[in-house]
Amino acid sequence: MKSTPEHAAIGLRADQIDTPAAVIDLDAMERNIQRMAAFARQNQVRWRPHAKMHKSAAIALLLEQAGACGHCVQKTSEAEALAAGGVRDLFISNEVIAPAKLLRVARLAARLAADGGRLAIAVDSPEGIARLAGAMDAAGSDAGIDVLVEIDVGQGRCGVPPGPEAVALARAVAARPRLRFAGLHAYQGGAQHLRATAERRAAIAHAVHAAAGTRALIEAAGLPVPLVTGAGTGTLAHEATSGVYDELQAGSFLFMDADYAANEPDTTQPAFEHALFIKTQVISTHPTHAVCDAGHKSHAIDSGLPLVHGLAPAHALHYANGGDEHGILHAAGPQARLPALGQTLWLIPGHCDPTVNLHDRLLGVRGGLEHGVVERVIGVDARGALT
Amino acid sequence: MKSTPEHAAIGLRADQIDTPAAVIDLDAMERNIQRMAAFARQNQVRWRPHAKMHKSAAIALLLEQAGACGHCVQKTSEAEALAAGGVRDLFISNEVIAPAKLLRVARLAARLAADGGRLAIAVDSPEGIARLAGAMDAAGSDAGIDVLVEIDVGQGRCGVPPGPEAVALARAVAARPRLRFAGLHAYQGGAQHLRATAERRAAIAHAVHAAAGTRALIEAAGLPVPLVTGAGTGTLAHEATSGVYDELQAGSFLFMDADYAANEPDTTQPAFEHALFIKTQVISTHPTHAVCDAGHKSHAIDSGLPLVHGLAPAHALHYANGGDEHGILHAAGPQARLPALGQTLWLIPGHCDPTVNLHDRLLGVRGGLEHGVVERVIGVDARGALT
Numbered sequence: 001m002k003s004t005p006e007h008a009a010i011g012l013r014a015d016q017i018d019t020p021a022a023v024i025d026l027d028a029m030e031r032n033i034q035r036m037a038a039f040a041r042q043n044q045v046r047w048r049p050h051a052k053m054h055k056s057a058a059i060a061l062l063l064e065q066a067g068a069c070g071h072c073v074q075k076t077s078e079a080e081a082l083a084a085g086g087v088r089d090l091f092i093s094n095e096v097i098a099p100a101k102l103l104r105v106a107r108l109a110a111r112l113a114a115d116g117g118r119l120a121i122a123v124d125s126p127e128g129i130a131r132l133a134g135a136m137d138a139a140g141s142d143a144g145i146d147v148l149v150e151i152d153v154g155q156g157r158c159g160v161p162p163g164p165e166a167v168a169l170a171r172a173v174a175a176r177p178r179l180r181f182a183g184l185h186a187y188q189g190g191a192q193h194l195r196a197t198a199e200r201r202a203a204i205a206h207a208v209h210a211a212a213g214t215r216a217l218i219e220a221a222g223l224p225v226p227l228v229t230g231a232g233t234g235t236l237a238h239e240a241t242s243g244v245y246d247e248l249q250a251g252s253f254l255f256m257d258a259d260y261a262a263n264e265p266d267t268t269q270p271a272f273e274h275a276l277f278i279k280t281q282v283i284s285t286h287p288t289h290a291v292c293d294a295g296h297k298s299h300a301i302d303s304g305l306p307l308v309h310g311l312a313p314a315h316a317l318h319y320a321n322g323g324d325e326h327g328i329l330h331a332a333g334p335q336a337r338l339p340a341l342g343q344t345l346w347l348i349p350g351h352c353d354p355t356v357n358l359h360d361r362l363l364g365v366r367g368g369l370e371h372g373v374v375e376r377v378i379g380v381d382a383r384g385a386l387t
Numbered sequence: 388m389k390s391t392p393e394h395a396a397i398g399l400r401a402d403q404i405d406t407p408a409a410v411i412d413l414d415a416m417e418r419n420i421q422r423m424a425a426f427a428r429q430n431q432v433r434w435r436p437h438a439k440m441h442k443s444a445a446i447a448l449l450l451e452q453a454g455a456c457g458h459c460v461q462k463t464s465e466a467e468a469l470a471a472g473g474v475r476d477l478f479i480s481n482e483v484i485a486p487a488k489l490l491r492v493a494r495l496a497a498r499l500a501a502d503g504g505r506l507a508i509a510v511d512s513p514e515g516i517a518r519l520a521g522a523m524d525a526a527g528s529d530a531g532i533d534v535l536v537e538i539d540v541g542q543g544r545c546g547v548p549p550g551p552e553a554v555a556l557a558r559a560v561a562a563r564p565r566l567r568f569a570g571l572h573a574y575q576g577g578a579q580h581l582r583a584t585a586e587r588r589a590a591i592a593h594a595v596h597a598a599a600g601t602r603a604l605i606e607a608a609g610l611p612v613p614l615v616t617g618a619g620t621g622t623l624a625h626e627a628t629s630g631v632y633d634e635l636q637a638g639s640f641l642f643m644d645a646d647y648a649a650n651e652p653d654t655t656q657p658a659f660e661h662a663l664f665i666k667t668q669v670i671s672t673h674p675t676h677a678v679c680d681a682g683h684k685s686h687a688i689d690s691g692l693p694l695v696h697g698l699a700p701a702h703a704l705h706y707a708n709g710g711d712e713h714g715i716l717h718a719a720g721p722q723a724r725l726p727a728l729g730q731t732l733w734l735i736p737g738h739c740d741p742t743v744n745l746h747d748r749l750l751g752v753r754g755g756l757e758h759g760v761v762e763r764v765i766g767v768d769a770r771g772a773l774t
Contacts, residue, residue: 020774095670158671284545324740354711384746
């Protein structure tokens with residue numbers, strides 16, 4: 001009863017899509033994929049997009065067809081949902097501590113290995129390594145699991161400091177028979193939305209220095225470091241050209257949100273386009289404002305409110321928060337006119353990851369938002385996959 | 388694959404619940420229901436809780452057993468989901484403009500009427516009334532539909548101004564054979580979180596004055612006004628004792644969130660307790676902070692970050708935003724100690740409505756969060772019901 005079933009939407013014209021709805025401009029998305037694939041080829045770097053953004057096995061397989069080496073996820077249940085959809089090379093780029101969850105990790109590692117795939121996971125504590133090893137032993141999974149030591153390269157969240165602590169963790173991993181030390185997870189999430197290009201560049205220079213130094217220390221201790229992985233959509237060019245990062249984790253490039261678009265442009269980065277939109281309809285009009293049917297149950301607002309797409313600056317509308325189910329539109333441009341009752345608009349979400357997580361499905365439109373047709377319905381397989 | 392299936396969680400001890408999870412303290416929830424039921428009885432006012440908060444047919448039926456006269460919803464698809472779960476008296480307290488959606492409204496009105504129930508809907512424009520009447524005619528639904536004219540009593544969102552415009556709309560409704568003019572929808576959403584008790588009281592005094600004046604004008608025009616409906620958890624005592632409002636729409640009283648708890652207390656209001664919690668686990672520890680596994684994909688942050696529950700002020704922890712999947716905990720109280728790796732904590736969400744909408748199910752614990760047991764698993768039937 002929730003909304004149109006998967007198949008029913010295919011063939012609908014974009015102007016027939018009920019509101020609010022999460023809509024993908026497939027042409028824009030595919031151009032973003034080609035830009036990312038070309039960039040990775042040119043820079044001879046692997047790309048492992050973060051599936052916490054799109055949460056869809058179908059999209060993951062599309063990215064892998066274009067050259068992605070696998071996917072990152074943030075949660076065990078995300079890994080399970082994507083594996084069920086056929087994704088076979090997954091990295092849980094996060095710490096898992098609960099023994100019951102680690103047992104699921106161990107079983108998934110065995111299932112993926114049996115299918116020719118692999119599972120990797122991040123650690124940042126001796127206790128986490130011991131628990132993971134215990135779960136792998138309990139599961140009797142002889143295929144093992146790749147383990148990356150997470151270092152904090154400036155975000156101040158998870159990860160040990162670069163340097164000796166990371167060496168100790170790498171050794172602790174290598175000492176466990178079912179764990180393989182697979183490298184360093186060094187994501188600088190705090191750098192992605194620093195607005196000034198120079199600030200982002202400086203933050204990643206610091207991360208590169210920290211990762212390189214830690215890699216050298218671990219190698220000096222006699223352990224090879226097969227991989228340094230990290231990078232987001234706001235900075236990926238800097239990691240890609242660092243000579244230190246081997247793999248890019250950026251995910252948001254696929255849909256590009258308003259928050260990333262607000263960064264000062266950096267000509268060294270590929271130019272990605274907005275590809276995820278919330279279609280909304282005006283349901284109430286007033287002399288001062290119009291009200292549309294998309295609020296923060298339709299799009300996340302943690303990184304700012306959505307922008308109204310496709311209007312020339314002179315005709316711009318400003319979206320203000322109207323609560324869970326409403327948006328309030330004001331005239332912003334000097335010649336802007338408030339939209340009429342029943343008019344539909346396209347919003348660019350502030351942050352694509354938690355926006356996608358609000359929707360059970362994404363409607364993929366071919367041929368543009370105005371005159372296109374729904375070509376495919378993409379299930380958000382890991383929607384609500386929190387554990 | 389997403390998470391534990393419905394039945395599997397029943398009988399789990401609270402300390403066995405995987406994280407993050409949305410957990411209901413059933414004892415606290417039931418006390419809130421009894422407080423609300425008693426308050427409504429004492430004040431001889433109907434209560435029609437807003438199901439946009441809990442989105443669950445099972446909870447709706449529980450509230451109706453305790454005396455609720457029916458439920459509000461904000462979306463057509465929410466009404467459909469609750470009706471499918473056995474809720475038969477529903478009010479879509481919002482405008483619907485799309486013809487295809489209005490046809491669904493008309494069909495649902497017929498289904499509910501055939502089952503001894505009823506559907507009501509809000510309008511705030513002549514065009515909306517004409518479209519609704521057209522859909523009712525197209526559906527050939529002779530049972531009709533109750534229509535409430537929405538007036539803007541201070542929120543500045545939907546609704547016509549109190550006064551003559553509302554009279555014109557009431558007349559337009561009454562002129563349509565399949566529409567019944569059923570009264571005024573007069574919700575002052577903007578008053579709910581005014582922090583000062585006196586400000587909330589003044590805002591509702593203004594709303595009461597506006598609603599009373601509009602009611603008198605419509606009655607003077609020869610149309611009875613069977614109902615004035617409105618009120619939220621922050622102000623319901625004022626509407627209840629106004630002599631003008633016949634029905635209370637408050638929904639958040641059931642779970643009480645951190646934002647409502649931040650209002651200056653008002654002794655005329657029933658005292659509701661927190662009943663919705665996010666269970667989370669510490670997955671990474673550092674000298675300066677600990678990181679837990681609940682971020683804003685687990686709880687909404689539109690109305691502020693969650694609070695850490697159950698700690699004395701001296702031991703208080705402060706939750707800072709760590710992104711989609713992480714929370715960052717700092718010591719806040721003078722004797723606070725950072726939690727250990729693997730420790731679990733209970734968070735009080737800032738805003739319950741959009742938090743519930745992130746979860747497919749709520750785990751209902753009996754006997755307290757520390758030592759209780761999962762007694763029931765409550766499906767969030769209208770999760771993601773956006774249209």
